[in-house]
Amino acid sequence: MQVFLHLGLGFVLLAAQCTPGAAVPSSQCQRQCGTVEIPYPFGIDPNCSLAEGFDLSCEVQDGISRPFNGDFEVLSISLIQGTMRVLNYIVAHCYNTSTERMEFMGRFNGYASRPSSPYRLSDVQNRFTVIGCNALYLIADSNGKGYQGMGVSTCRNFSDLVDGSCSGIGCSQTMIPKMMYNYDLSSSSSYNTSQIWEFNRCSYAVLMEAASFKFSTLYVSTTKFNDTNDGRVPMVLDWAIRDQKCDVAAQNKTGTYACLSRNSVCVDSINDNGYMCNCSQGYKGNPYLPDGCRDVDECIDNPCPLGGVCHNTIGGYRCSCRAGRKLESNVCNLDIGLIIGVTMGLFALMVIIMIIVFWGQMIIQMRKLNKVRQDYFHQNGDLLLFDRMKSEKGLAFTVFSEAELKKSTDNFDNSRILGKGGHGTVYKGIIKNNMPVAIKRCALVDERHKKEFGQEMLILSQINHKNIVKLLGCCLEVEVPILVYEFVPNGTLFELIHGKNQALQISFSTLLRIAHEAADGLSFLHSYASPPIIHGDVKTSNILLDENYMAKVSDFGASILAPSDEEQFVTLVKGTCGYLDPEYMQTCHLTEKSDVYSFGVILLEILTGQLPLKLEGSEKQRSLSLIFLSAMKENDLDAVLVSHVKGQESMELLRGLADLAKSCLDMCGDNRPSMKEVADELNRLRRLSMHPWARFHVQTDAETLLVGESTDGYQKELSGYPMGKSENQPINQTSSYFAR
Structure with missing residues (x-):
């Protein structure tokens, strides 16, 4: 041991x-x-x-x-x-x-x-x-x-x-x-x-x-x-100064902090808790005393290269060379540039002249470009717009420059695209105050529409209705005007009806409320101006849903005023198959009753859960309108109703809604109700669904909605039909400002 x-x-x-x-x-x-x-x-x-x-x-x-x-x-x-x-x-x-x-x-x-x-x-x-x-x-x-x-x-x-x-x-x-x-x-x-x-x-x-x-x-x-x-x-x-590290000690600079010199730094101890003080780089002395760290005169030892001149600076030094030499790789070499400077003088003068000529040409071209922009501005109705804006107090409408809109969309980058259609492309933009907007670049239009553009924008800019997407402004200094709308984040009515598992996610009362709000918006659009403003492309994918799932009618920014003469009987609205008014197809005369017909198709989508147009089957089986009207004629409404709708509402309510849809789909436009009458009837049916005597309980409109995926196959088949969010789009919010 x-x-x-x-x-x-x-x-x-x-x-x-x-x-x-x-x-x-x-x-x-x-x-x-x-x-x-x-x-x-x-x-x-x-x-x-x-x-x-x-x-x-x-x-x-x-x-x-x-x-x-x-x-x-x-x-x-x-x-x-x-x-x-x-x-x-x-x-x-x-x-x-x-x-x-x-x-x-x-x-x-x-x-x-x-x-x-x-x-x-x-x-x-x-x-x-x-x-x-x-x-x-x-x-x-x-x-x-x-x-x-x-x-x-x-x-x-x-x-x-x-x-x-x-x-x-x-x-x-x-x-x-x-x-x-x-x-x-x-x-x-x-x-x-x-x-x-x-x-x-x-x-x-x-x-x-x-x-x-x-x-x-x-x-x-x-x-x-x-x-x-x-x-x-x-x-x-x-x-070391024990018990504290630098990050704690430095917070107590007026108390016990030991690094008193202004040009000192705190260094953590490498052996146990604590800190020390050192002078900053370029200084030496005692960092524990006020003004104890003093500037080091590095030039005493002349650290500059042979022939160089040392200049002491606060906390460091710099080197320079005598006249005729320059510092290169820490060596004072002969200044070749000075020697050949005189020889290159004429060349430099020629370069300056060329630069002046180049910039002169650039200025001339820029002036020409600005003149073209001003011409576009005048063609697009700027004087009319500005005169009226001055006379209308509180008009919330902005005329944007092309540069502003390019900046807000990363120069109209493809990753910003929200949707494409026959009348243009819609981009998501961020303008001042980080406000998201939808920016629509319209496709080419004819000269007549350019002349009327200012009047139409003035009318549309003053529309202020909770169920209509607000037009915030436009850009007139381009050949085809660019429209700026408010941004609506929660998708479309099309996605609610035709998304996956829609029967489990959407109550019928919610769809009925959205339809009523959309009808109110269209009714206001028809009644606000004289002649009325006609939407021309009413469909479920043009009814957007805001953060509270309130309906907002969109894509009316380039809609036309009701035609007043034969010259205006020109097809300005392409529309969408399945929603087009048959009377308009025959007469090429677009009226507010054309919007009523298209809205009737929306009511059918709510009742049946089916697409307005199928690409297979016989002619009668392709059109939802023909299938519905045939069922109504044979008094067999139950055959076309979607199953979960029948389980939620009384047949009295469903038949009332079906009768309203049937009247909207009348082949003769004069026999169709007005948009205001449609909105009033929907309001009555909503009250009926919430009546305490009703047989079925109706869920409130505040229920949580989960929006399903859109039916892209149907959208891609139809020319001019608004596309949803592209597969390659990185934008997270599915807003649907779809160009017509």
Whole structure:
């Protein structure tokens, strides 16, 4: 069994609390002890240090002044590295030939401190060093992290030893961990040099600075290692302002923050919690004092290349070359440019003339382009529009520039496309105040429509109805005007009716409410102006749904005013198959009753859940209108109703809605009801569905709606039918400003 002899803790380093104060030391404080400089935050005199833990003493020994930190003589202090070099005591364990026993020589001590002390044993610069041919020592941090380490050094013959080699034969060195603030040593009593004392009477152990040690075989054969400096060797301590890192300490700059110089930086300690202060790059001095970091005059050593001139700057320097030379790759070379400058003068003059001519041509072309834009502006009715806008107070209508709309759509990038149709393409744009809008680039129109465009835009811009998509403005400086609408995010009525699992997601009362709101919007459109504004392409995909799933009729921005003469009997509206008024197809005369017919088809979609037009089957089976009218004629309404509708509402309500749809689909436009009458009847039917005597409970309109996917196959088959969100579109919101 091996028994370790505990050497104990001999001398205790001064280790008081190191929390700094805000006071600045007097200029009369002693800053030198012997040959060692004592920089602040350390001090010798009272009130000359940052805190008690930084107090040192200056003692006279053998007629020489020496600074001490407790019992350890201080060799040097580094502010930049945050280190202090002290002399540590060597433990010697020697064989006494008289007593034939191993005995300790000199002072048996380790090193002791407290967690609040500024000091930690440097794990980077120190090594636990053991010397001898039969030595076993244990180093322990019993009051700290509980670290224990062992140093073993053995040898059989003196010839085995090699100068400068400390790898276990006669000498060993062991690293220590971080955050150690004390240690003590123990030695095994069973290890002795009684058998080899002729050339190795003593063994030694000490924690010391690795850089200051080089093994010599004389350390084993003599007592030379223990004879210098009274048995002491250098050891390195890491010091810092403890308990706080920089990010916490810097927040208390008016209190205990130690980095007082304006040109200083805080550096976290690499050995335990705490921080140090350094001067910023280009400065040197004491960062713990106000204005302690001063600018370094780098030009004293002239770091510039041969022939260069150094100019000191605050925190740095710059180099320049004498006249006729220039700095290239840190070398002052002959300035070739200056030499050939005169020769190139004529060439430079010619280049300048060419640039002037080029820019002159550019200006001329830009003026021509602006004139073309102004011509378009006049053609598109700008004077009429501006005159009326000045006379109408509070008219919320904006005339945008082409540059504004290009910027808001990333130059009409394809990723911004919301939909395409026969009358143009709709893009999502973001205008000022991060407001989303729908921007519609119309397809080419004829000259007659260009002349009337200003009047139509003026009328449409003043339409303010909750169930009509608001026209916010337009751009007139392009050949074909660009329209700007409000952005409506929640898809279309088409997607609600024909999406996947629609029977489980949409209540009939919700569809009835949306139809009523759409009818109100169309009724307002027909009655607002004289002559009326005709939509011309009423369909479920042109009924948008806002964030509350309120209906908003869209795509009327390029609708026409009701024709007043034969010249206007021109097909300006392409419409959509399945919704087109048969009377319009025969007469080419578009009226408000044409919108009524198209709305009747929407009512059929709500009742039947079917598409207005199928691409297979017989002629009668393709048209939803013909299928419905045939069922009504045979008094077989139940055959065409969708199953979940029959389960939600009374037949009285459904038959009333079917009768309304039938009247809207009358082949003769004069026999059809007006849009206002349609809206009033839908309002009556809604009240009927919510009457307490009704047989079926009607869900409220505030229910949560989950919009299904649109039926893209049907959309893609029809020329001019508005497309939903493209498969390649990255835009998340499915808004449906579909161009006609």
